[in-house]
Amino acid sequence: MKFVRKIFALLICATLLTAANDNVATSVAHFLKIGIGGRAEAMGGAFTAQADDASSLYWNPAGLAVMSSPQVMFSQTNWITDINHVFLGIAWPVSPRFGSLGLSLISLSMEDLEETTEKQPEGTGRKFPAGDFQFGVAYARKISDRFSVGLHMKLIQEVISFSRARAMAVDVGTRYTTDFLGLKIGMAISNFGTEMTMGGTDLIYKKTDPYPDIGSNPNVNSLLEPKSWPLPTSIRIGMSLQPVGPSGMLNPGTATLTINADYFDPRDFNPYLNLGAEAVIFNVLALRAGLVNRFSANFEYDDAEGISNIAISSSLLGDYEQLMTFGFGLEQKLPFSNTVVTVDYSYSNIPFFSGVQRFTLSLKF
Numbered sequence: 001m002k003f004v005r006k007i008f009a010l011l012i013c014a015t016l017l018t019a020a021n022d023n024v025a026t027s028v029a030h031f032l033k034i035g036i037g038g039r040a041e042a043m044g045g046a047f048t049a050q051a052d053d054a055s056s057l058y059w060n061p062a063g064l065a066v067m068s069s070p071q072v073m074f075s076q077t078n079w080i081t082d083i084n085h086v087f088l089g090i091a092w093p094v095s096p097r098f099g100s101l102g103l104s105l106i107s108l109s110m111e112d113l114e115e116t117t118e119k120q121p122e123g124t125g126r127k128f129p130a131g132d133f134q135f136g137v138a139y140a141r142k143i144s145d146r147f148s149v150g151l152h153m154k155l156i157q158e159v160i161s162f163s164r165a166r167a168m169a170v171d172v173g174t175r176y177t178t179d180f181l182g183l184k185i186g187m188a189i190s191n192f193g194t195e196m197t198m199g200g201t202d203l204i205y206k207k208t209d210p211y212p213d214i215g216s217n218p219n220v221n222s223l224l225e226p227k228s229w230p231l232p233t234s235i236r237i238g239m240s241l242q243p244v245g246p247s248g249m250l251n252p253g254t255a256t257l258t259i260n261a262d263y264f265d266p267r268d269f270n271p272y273l274n275l276g277a278e279a280v281i282f283n284v285l286a287l288r289a290g291l292v293n294r295f296s297a298n299f300e301y302d303d304a305e306g307i308s309n310i311a312i313s314s315s316l317l318g319d320y321e322q323l324m325t326f327g328f329g330l331e332q333k334l335p336f337s338n339t340v341v342t343v344d345y346s347y348s349n350i351p352f353f354s355g356v357q358r359f360t361l362s363l364k365f
Contacts, residue, residue, distance in 0.1 A: 042327025043276025044290020
């Protein structure tokens with residue numbers, strides 16, 4: 001019970017910290033906010049309470065504790081402007097008494113960028129790489145037959161040209177199951193960690209003389225001093241209900257229907273209300289759809305002071321943007337084997353850009 005109290009204390013503190021630093025565009029490592037998996041994203045990212053596969057490493061690490069079989073998941077996302085986002089997750093339920101372990105890898109990559117300068121705005125002819133990386137180790141355990149907790153420790157790195165920044169972060173999640181129509185309640189704090197500061201040879205400005213009055217040394221390197229920026233800490237609170245299925249009002253035996261709702265509040269942008277549904281037929285075909293409601297912000301701009309006021313509607317009846325998602329999944333057990341293969345696909349609508357497609361392949365042993 002002491003462990004449970006510590007987990008709840010951490011969740012409360014992180015929640016207060018997130019609420020106190022709700023600043024638009026004041027964080028780094030935004031690749032951490034790109035959703036994982038065709039299954040979850042097809043439901044609009046409303047997956048915090050339902051999380052029960054290897055993608056729990058991203059959505060809610062407590063979901064690892066309810067897994068009964070080891071799983072390997074590979075997910076590839078065709079992100080905007082030809083950016084490639086890849087996730088590899090490994091989940092291993094060791095034993096009911098010990099709990100579950102997990103490993104995660106996330107990579108974001110793109111084509112080399114062309115260098116431009118003030119004197120050469122069309123390009124210098126030099127190209128440089130840029131990308132992001134995350135490696136994580138997770139542990140989850142059932143505290144009781146209804147309640148589970150999870151912890152995900154992460155190393156995060158951003159690289160651009162000859163400069164890089166690193167940070168450590170933790171995700172903490174809880175999951176509770178009730179007897180009412182299979183209702184599940186989940187909560188997760190993500191990316192709670194250290195700040196990131198760029199460093200590297202790109203920050204060497206030019207050779208100068210620090211004491212020109214006495215003529216000391218005109219060949220001393222000047223080093224730009226970058227500012228530290230926090231990670232995109234966020235909080236998710238979700239519910240999952242199964243009105244059709246073994247725990248539902250109807251149980252046809254050949255189909256299930258799950259309905260999810262998530263509240264997602266990032267520290268650096270408007271909050272979201274995510275809604276999603278999943279219909280599974282004969283345990284083979286899954287049809288999914290979702291709706292993302294992002295509360296709009298009104299900016300007041302002043303030529304002298306820039307953006308001076310940001311008013312975010314807190315009412316569900318206020319102004320908000322709606323983004324549609326949909327997808328499907330196919331699951332099949334291999335002949336003469338206990339291995340189950342799952343293929344998931346999702347399509348997400350993003351304003352001002354072409355749609356985002358996700359492809360996920362999972363192997364459950």
